[in-house]
Amino acid sequence: MDTLENTNGLDLLSKAKRVIIKLGSALLINEDGKVNATRIHAISRDVVKLITEGKQVALVSSGAVALGRDALGLSSKSLKLEEKQAAAAAGQLRLMRAWQDAFQEHNIPVAQALLTIDDTETRRRWLNARATLNTLLEAGAVPIVNENDTVATEEIRYGDNDRLAARVSQMIGADVLVLLSDIDGLYTADPRFNDQAKHIPVVTSLSADILAMGGDANADSGVGSGGMATKLEAARIAMTAGCATLIARGDPTDNPTDQPIEAILNGGRSTWFIPPVTPETARKQWLLGAIKPSGKIYVDEGAAIALSKHKSLLHAGVTKVSGQFSRGDGVEILGPDNKPIARGICAYSSDDALKLIGCKSSEIESIVGFKGRPALIHIDDMVTI
Numbered sequence: 001m002d003t004l005e006n007t008n009g010l011d012l013l014s015k016a017k018r019v020i021i022k023l024g025s026a027l028l029i030n031e032d033g034k035v036n037a038t039r040i041h042a043i044s045r046d047v048v049k050l051i052t053e054g055k056q057v058a059l060v061s062s063g064a065v066a067l068g069r070d071a072l073g074l075s076s077k078s079l080k081l082e083e084k085q086a087a088a089a090a091g092q093l094r095l096m097r098a099w100q101d102a103f104q105e106h107n108i109p110v111a112q113a114l115l116t117i118d119d120t121e122t123r124r125r126w127l128n129a130r131a132t133l134n135t136l137l138e139a140g141a142v143p144i145v146n147e148n149d150t151v152a153t154e155e156i157r158y159g160d161n162d163r164l165a166a167r168v169s170q171m172i173g174a175d176v177l178v179l180l181s182d183i184d185g186l187y188t189a190d191p192r193f194n195d196q197a198k199h200i201p202v203v204t205s206l207s208a209d210i211l212a213m214g215g216d217a218n219a220d221s222g223v224g225s226g227g228m229a230t231k232l233e234a235a236r237i238a239m240t241a242g243c244a245t246l247i248a249r250g251d252p253t254d255n256p257t258d259q260p261i262e263a264i265l266n267g268g269r270s271t272w273f274i275p276p277v278t279p280e281t282a283r284k285q286w287l288l289g290a291i292k293p294s295g296k297i298y299v300d301e302g303a304a305i306a307l308s309k310h311k312s313l314l315h316a317g318v319t320k321v322s323g324q325f326s327r328g329d330g331v332e333i334l335g336p337d338n339k340p341i342a343r344g345i346c347a348y349s350s351d352d353a354l355k356l357i358g359c360k361s362s363e364i365e366s367i368v369g370f371k372g373r374p375a376l377i378h379i380d381d382m383v384t385i
Contacts, residue, residue: 009202009272010265012244016175018137019050021261022060022165022234024181027250028095029063033070035098038256043180044102046261047142051108056137058172060145060165061099067091088149099144109141114148120167123328127347130171137172162230166237166245173279173380177238179231180250180260185271186228188213203273206236239275242282247271287343287383291330295323295350297376304335307342307384312375315356315364325350333377344382347373 013019023043030036047057065084068074068091074083096112103110113136119129136143147164162179169177189197203210214229235245248270252263264270275282299307303317313333325331327349333342346353352368353376359367361374 009244009246009270009274012272012274013176013246013265014053016055018056018058018172018174019176019178020058020060020165020169020172020174021047021178021180022161023062023250024161025062025066026182027180028061028098029066033066035063035067035094036256037098037101039251040098041102041105042257042259043250043261044099044106046259047103048106048108049259050261051140051142058133058137058143058145058168058174059099060161060168061095062146062161064088064091064095064146065149067094085150092146092150095146096144099142103142109139111136111141111143113143113145114150115145115164115168116148116151120164120171123345124326126171127328127345133168133172160230162234163237166234166243169238169243170241173241173283174238174243175279177234177243177245178261179234179245179247181231181247182249182251183228183247184249184252184269185247186210186213186232199269200271201269203235203271204276206232206239206273235273239273240282241286242275242277242279244275245273247273283380284383287330287345287381288385291343291345293323293332293343294325294329295321295331295346296334297321297331297346297353298334298338299336299341301336304341307333307382310379310384312379313342313344313377313382314361314374315353315359315376316361318353318357318376321350321353321357323350327352331377333382340385342377342382342384344377346377347381348376 027039028036050057065087068087068089069079071090071094072087074087079087099110113133115129119125133143145164145168147161165177165179186200186203187197188200191197211232214232231247238245248260248264248268250260252258252260252268297318298320299313299317300319303313306317307313325346327347329346331344331346332340333344335341348356355367356364356376365371
């Protein structure tokens with residue numbers, strides 16, 4: 001399916017292979033600065049259900065700074081940069097312990113993944129981060145992602161985990177991004193101050209009017225840095241990657257043991273942002289239109305046939321490499337007649353690719369001195385022309 005026309009949100013969630021769930025600090029941290037273990041356990045049960053349905057799930061979890069503030073006795077809600085970094089260092093340990101305790105009951109491993117903005121904006125670091133997250137998901141683990149606030153500065157940080165969650169969704173080709181917060185979706189105005197505000201259940205285009213509805217949903221919470229405006233920006237990023245976005249309450253009722261995803265499936269109020277295309281189609285459009293080739297790779301007839309059948313490009317089928325490029329750069333692939341047949345992101349530099357022309361995967365380490373990836377260009381990083 002190349003487009004998502006006439007598709008509803010719950011149908012997208014049921015068919016999703018990869019789901020990212022982002023949770024704000026206000027959901028996970030109590031007013032006394034302690035972790036809300038009951039809610040974390042409830043959310044973990046939601047995740048376990050998704051996993052048993054065959055989905056891979058990653059969490060983007062806020063809360064480290066709020067937990068660290070309490071642990072270090074930092075009473076001010078407005079912390080200096082060095083105080084925030086110290087609080088993140090102290091709080092991240094406590095946050096991971098809470099998630100580990102919740103998933104340990106279900107015999108599901110968790111893994112910490114701390115990212116900075118360079119990890120999603122610099123191509124080579126993006127490849128490394130994606131490979132790590134993919135490996136964790138394939139191994140059945142639940143990655144717990146957070147911004148690395150211990151080293152991030154105001155100039156080189158996402159600023160909120162809504163955007164981070166959208167970038168992670170984009171990175172690993174997620175089908176659905178769930179933003180759980182203290183509001184049950186998008187309204188025409190802030191419902192806390194305007195009793196005439198109307199809830200919007202579905203958005204298919206982020207028009208200027210829709211973007212203008214973004215307010216600050218967490219302005220009074222004292223924890224977290226996001227609001228509706230950042231959630232709309234996250235939805236925009238995710239939609240360009242073909243990923244549907246859901247905004248819903250992480251505390252759907254007064255009962256802290258209730259599960260938010262289950263509440264949505266049972267008809268709970270939320271807002272779905274449905275993109276026009278699938279992640280696969282969006283990625284193909286990006287590879288064709290946004291990646292400028294830095295070099296060329298020529299392949300034999302066997303490799304050309306394999307690529308036409310949606311196979312990865314292996315070193316054995318390469319006959320020639322031209323141009324200078326680094327790992328993570330875009331390249332053009334040409335067939336035996338020297339005509340372009342595909343475009344993709346190369347897993348090796350031009351220097352290493354030259355050394356590996358015609359070799360078998362088992363020979364890679366002995367030739368370049370490290371255990372590289374078996375494919376020169378993986379099918380997920382390639383689009384045929």
